[in-house]
Amino acid sequence: MQIGPYRIDPPVVLAPMAGVTDKPFRLLCKQLGAGLAVSEMTASDPRLWQTRKSLKRMDHEGEPEPVSVQIAGYDPTMLAEAARFNVANGAQIIDINMGCPAKKVCNVWSGSALLQDEPLVARIVKAVVDAVDVPVTLKIRTGWDRQHKNALTIARIAEDNGIAALAVHGRTRADKYEGEAEYDTIAAVKASVRIPVLANGDIVTPQQAKRVLELTGADAVMVGRGAQGRPWIFREISHYLATGELLPEPSPADVSAILLGHLEHLYAFYGELAGVRIARKHLGWYAKDRPENASFRDVVNRADHAHDQLRLTRSYFETLQNEWSLAA
Structure with missing residues (x-):
């Protein structure tokens, strides 16, 4: 796929x-086979750009290209300025x-709330595209909902x-993450445009990734929750798409090393205190569905030191x- x-x-x-696709996680997923890793959303409000959280989100030093940065907001002028600022800061x-x-x-008219206002969507898209020389x-x-x-x-x-x-998550905003993804809608989108389309939603196995590509005709799959605690899913999908063969499940020793x-x-990037706290959700995901998971999480979540x-x-x-x- 070309962008x-x-x-x-x-x-x-x-x-x-x-809160998930920070720099440590993006680098790990790229190392384990992701062709592209998109950053967690950065605010378009310039008053927030110098906060500790924003500065961490805008740190792309040493990140393999292409560096993709997501921006969020509702004001076309502000989003255009945010795009310029992030490009100057390394976004490709x-x-x-x-x-x-x-x-x-959504309450501040951002994210999927914007889908309710098609003229505003057009103004935002045009303003951002015109503001920068990158894709x-x-x-x-x-x-917004099924109606x-x-x-x-x-x-x-x-x-x-x-x-x-264009990346399409096959659910409405009202559906949140419930029910099954609408691959038929993604297929209709793909058939209606000439630009590349990425299919997103419920892709948690290599077999599902292949099925989604076949059902939708999409140019790529986008994996979200399926990568939480399983960052090696990217090499599994890539290998299966290329060969039709499944890679063996990583051993507990392999998972431990990763x-x-x-x-x-995480400790190096955020500092020990914040790194330990942020690590807890990842530890829960890595241990999910493994023996004695609940006991492990109960103990490890009380650890305050790296x-x-x-x-x-x-x-x-x-x-x-x-x-x-x-x-x-």
Whole structure:
């Protein structure tokens, strides 16, 4: 898949997720096979650009290209300025958020709330595309609710105003993350435009990724929640699409090595105190569906220091590895 001058290969992309797709996670997913990793959304309000959180979100030093940064907001002029600011700060692709269903985002007329105002969508897209010399992409849902599904109209607006690629989460804003993704709507969007389309929603296995590409005709798949605690899903999908073969499930020792590296990067990036706190949700995802998960999380979440968090994590996965080796 091509986005402007950038070839996205493999066509398997990490979806932007607030509080998840920070720099340590993006780098890890790229190392493990993602063709592109989109940043968590950055605010378009310039008053927020110098906060600690924003400065961390805008740190792209050493990140493999292309660097894709998502911006969120409702004001075309402000979003255009945010796009320019992020390009000056290293962004090589700008992504506009019109897909986030979170109440606090929609309540300020951002994210998927924008889908209710098609003229505003057009003004935003045109303003951002005109503001920068890098490709601009757009992420949307299928509509505001099931009575107001307008993904096809939004897709044509996007194409007509210079959007380089369109990611579609196959649910309405009202659906949040419930029910099944509407792959038929994504297929209709793909058939209606000439720009690349990325299919997003419920892609948690290599087999599902292949099925979604076949059902929708999309140019790439975008993986969000399926990568939480399983960042190796990108190489699994990529291998399966290329060969039709499934990679073996990583052993607990393999998972431990990936996770411990992830934890170390979080501590280095955020500092020990914040890194330990941010790591807790990732630890929960990595341990999800594994034996004694609840007990492990109960203990590890009480750890306030990096060395304790690392020791408990190492011990937990060593136990799992011993059990796994005996059963093999």
